[in-house]
Amino acid sequence: MTTEQPATAAIGDARPRIEGRLKVTGAARYAADEPAPDLAHGWMITATVARGRISAVDASAALGMPGVLGVLDHRNAPRLDPRAGNYFGPDGSLLLLQDDVVPYAGRPVVLVVAETPEQARAAAGAVVVTYEPYPHDVDFRLDHPAARAASTAFGPEADTGDIEAELAASAVVVDERYRTPEENCSAMEPHAATAWWQDGHLHAVDSNQGPFSVSQVLSTLFGVDRDHVHIRAEHVGGGFGAKGLCGPQMILAAMASRSFGRPVRVVLTREQVFLATALRPPTDQWLRIGADADGRLRAVHHRPAFALSPLAEYIEWCTEQAKTLYAAPAIRTELTAVPLDILPPSPMRGPGATPGSFALESAMDEVAERLGLDPLDLRLRNQPAVGPVSGLPFSSRRSVACLREGARRFGWAGRDRRPRTRREGRLLIGTGLAATCFSAGVFPSTASITAEADGTFTVAVGATDIGTGARTALTAVAADTLGVGTERVRIRIADSDLSMAWNAGGSRGTTSWSFAITQAAAKLRERLGDPARPVTTTVDTTALIDYQPATERHTFSAVFAEVSVDPATGEVRVRRMLGMFAVGRVINPLLARSQVVGGMIMGLSMALHEEGVRDPATGRQVNPDFAGYHIAAHADVPDIEAEFVPDYEPQDPLGLNGLGEIGTAGTAAAIANAVWHATGVRQRTLPIRLDRVLEDEGAEVRGAVGVA
Ligand code: MOS
Numbered sequence: 001m002t003t004e005q006p007a008t009a010a011i012g013d014a015r016p017r018i019e020g021r022l023k024v025t026g027a028a029r030y031a032a033d034e035p036a037p038d039l040a041h042g043w044m045i046t047a048t049v050a051r052g053r054i055s056a057v058d059a060s061a062a063l064g065m066p067g068v069l070g071v072l073d074h075r076n077a078p079r080l081d082p083r084a085g086n087y088f089g090p091d092g093s094l095l096l097l098q099d100d101v102v103p104y105a106g107r108p109v110v111l112v113v114a115e116t117p118e119q120a121r122a123a124a125g126a127v128v129v130t131y132e133p134y135p136h137d138v139d140f141r142l143d144h145p146a147a148r149a150a151s152t153a154f155g156p157e158a159d160t161g162d163i164e165a166e167l168a169a170s171a172v173v174v175d176e177r178y179r180t181p182e183e184n185c186s187a188m189e190p191h192a193a194t195a196w197w198q199d200g201h202l203h204a205v206d207s208n209q210g211p212f213s214v215s216q217v218l219s220t221l222f223g224v225d226r227d228h229v230h231i232r233a234e235h236v237g238g239g240f241g242a243k244g245l246c247g248p249q250m251i252l253a254a255m256a257s258r259s260f261g262r263p264v265r266v267v268l269t270r271e272q273v274f275l276a277t278a279l280r281p282p283t284d285q286w287l288r289i290g291a292d293a294d295g296r297l298r299a300v301h302h303r304p305a306f307a308l309s310p311l312a313e314y315i316e317w318c319t320e321q322a323k324t325l326y327a328a329p330a331i332r333t334e335l336t337a338v339p340l341d342i343l344p345p346s347p348m349r350g351p352g353a354t355p356g357s358f359a360l361e362s363a364m365d366e367v368a369e370r371l372g373l374d375p376l377d378l379r380l381r382n383q384p385a386v387g388p389v390s391g392l393p394f395s396s397r398r399s400v401a402c403l404r405e406g407a408r409r410f411g412w413a414g415r416d417r418r419p420r421t422r423r424e425g426r427l428l429i430g431t432g433l434a435a436t437c438f439s440a441g442v443f444p445s446t447a448s449i450t451a452e453a454d455g456t457f458t459v460a461v462g463a464t465d466i467g468t469g470a471r472t473a474l475t476a477v478a479a480d481t482l483g484v485g486t487e488r489v490r491i492r493i494a495d496s497d498l499s500m501a502w503n504a505g506g507s508r509g510t511t512s513w514s515f516a517i518t519q520a521a522a523k524l525r526e527r528l529g530d531p532a533r534p535v536t537t538t539v540d541t542t543a544l545i546d547y548q549p550a551t552e553r554h555t556f557s558a559v560f561a562e563v564s565v566d567p568a569t570g571e572v573r574v575r576r577m578l579g580m581f582a583v584g585r586v587i588n589p590l591l592a593r594s595q596v597v598g599g600m601i602m603g604l605s606m607a608l609h610e611e612g613v614r615d616p617a618t619g620r621q622v623n624p625d626f627a628g629y630h631i632a633a634h635a636d637v638p639d640i641e642a643e644f645v646p647d648y649e650p651q652d653p654l655g656l657n658g659l660g661e662i663g664t665a666g667t668a669a670a671i672a673n674a675v676w677h678a679t680g681v682r683q684r685t686l687p688i689r690l691d692r693v694l695e696d697e698g699a700e701v702r703g704a705v706g707v708a
Helices: 020-024 117-124 163-168 211-222 248-260 270-276 320-324 353-371 375-381 399-410 470-482 509-527 589-608 667-679 690-704
Strands: 040-046 052-058 068-072 108-114 128-133 172-180 192-198 201-206 229-232 264-267 283-291 297-308 330-333 336-339 422-424 427-439 446-451 457-461 489-492 535-540 554-566 571-582 640-644
Touching: 040 117, 040 248, 040 270, 052 108, 068 117, 068 248, 108 117, 108 248, 163 283, 163 297, 163 330, 172 353, 192 248, 201 211, 201 248, 211 229, 211 248, 248 264, 283 353, 297 353, 320 330, 320 353, 320 427, 353 375, 353 427, 353 589, 353 667, 375 399, 375 427, 399 427, 399 554, 399 571, 399 640, 427 667, 446 509, 457 470, 457 509, 470 489, 470 509, 509 535, 554 589, 554 667, 571 589, 571 667, 571 690, 589 640, 589 667, 667 690
Parallel strands: 040 264, 201 229, 297 330, 297 336, 457 489, 571 640
Antiparallel strands: 040 108, 052 128, 068 108, 172 283, 192 201, 192 264, 283 297, 422 427, 427 554, 446 457, 446 535, 554 571
16 A cells, blocks of 8 residues: 555544535435335334244235235245344344244234335234244343353454463452443434336345445345446434344335336334344453552453344453453453343444443453552553453554553542542532554455546545545545545446445444545546546555554553542433544544544443343343443533544555444443542443442432431
């Protein structure tokens, strides 16, 4: 890759979103807004048992209801090719309506199609599905008998040094379990698709994070050429991982459109989004950290388990931080998968890193506590010179800069590290911090740039803007790499016809698409002397990317939080929060800040609110809506400060590294550590609910209200 830095005008400038006006005026069209002639509507029915088979589907009443076109189930639905997969290979969660097997509660089992959504919904209520239930298992825990080693597709496990010997020689050992619950991505826009077939081609407007990859999945599922699948996702109201995959709305709309010969729209309800799309699996993490009396780590042993489904391989990669953040003579990771009868998990808001960093950074705080050390000092004392497990150099590691600058801005110096020492009236006040990292890199994408006759440039890249501002950022990248003003750049994204492109996911979207644009712009500039117009240059970066990891490439952050805890109610409130980030070069500080602040709000929400509750008796999630599944509301979110330390990624031609998810990772631990500092009690299970705080404050509360 070239290291030449382009002359910069737009990159680094704080500019509002290009499509902002369209969105606030309601002119931006989402997948459920797409007009289509003769449109029919599908309504999904989901399984109510966690494991079993469908013994009967009685649609006779529904078929006689007004407007009903038909009912699809496993007996009459189009056949799908089981070779179709997602990130981790073949994925049985895609194979809807193919057989009578029920693998999880919430599995779509029937689609009712009618002239209007109301008619489809009413008819769905008249379909009687009878199940033969089998025994199910949703009992998640690290020591589950079915627990097995997780896939190492993201890299080998760490096993350096002699863990037991180093722990035995340590002055202090923290040996604890940390738990995080099932969580739901909870994008504001529910999954929706409008699909139609024409001349053997499948067309759809779908709510997803990557129209190209969705088109690939559909091409396999339906046995049609990839070039005959045309998926658009022009505006998407959030994804957070749940729209990275080809969703049930898209598969069912495509099926129904084929069966009924009309365009079909499927829009999920909020409950269906919870039950049938994606979840972050629960984690149960065993961590042992040993340290010398002076705070040097001797051993880090991280054994996190996560739940998955037998339908599809999945990796909740909780071990990146243990392999990256701190030096120690012995480091061992053992990522563990527990197959259960649940909705297959998918990446969500910093997958792996977010629950993993909660465990590691809570445990680090416990090490500092037991040593009587400032948690900031403990982290500064254990910085690695090279990858602690890989031995590879870091391409850019501004972790210390984040910690030091964050501490300065937050006012960390002078903090009394003893817990339960600060009070305001009856409130207990505490502060905490966490450091973290998130893997960075680049994936293949294609970009085409056309120099038009009128002096403008059309930039086409199969990117997706799921609310991040990608469209705006890529316009700045194109303008600078072409050496023109942004007003001469027109950007086209979010269409699988624009050729192969990586998803808006893995914190790699903007970096990957920008790399393709940079390469296409460089090639086009060589041809601009030629007067012929229009002239187009296309670059596919597949062959330009070096996958041999010669360096450790990550983004870094430090998060600081101040909380108040009401010992009478157990209520935790975050009073202020600061995140310092090292994410490579920042393309647009306004949008970048919005992204990482959003991430920190998700981290706050994870720390205090979010919890998918599964009933062991039925195997069903019992809170699949925003009444039962709490997410942080405006009143829960304090003023949040986020800043970037100067950083430049040497492997990227523009110095970029990505910032999609680093805001989420780290935040929950910072809050949990602050709660410990306020109360003197460790909260090792998320969310930090009122009742969990009260259990430990019981004595004080009884005293306060005068009960013996
Ligand atoms: Mo993601 S959780 O980067 O789709």
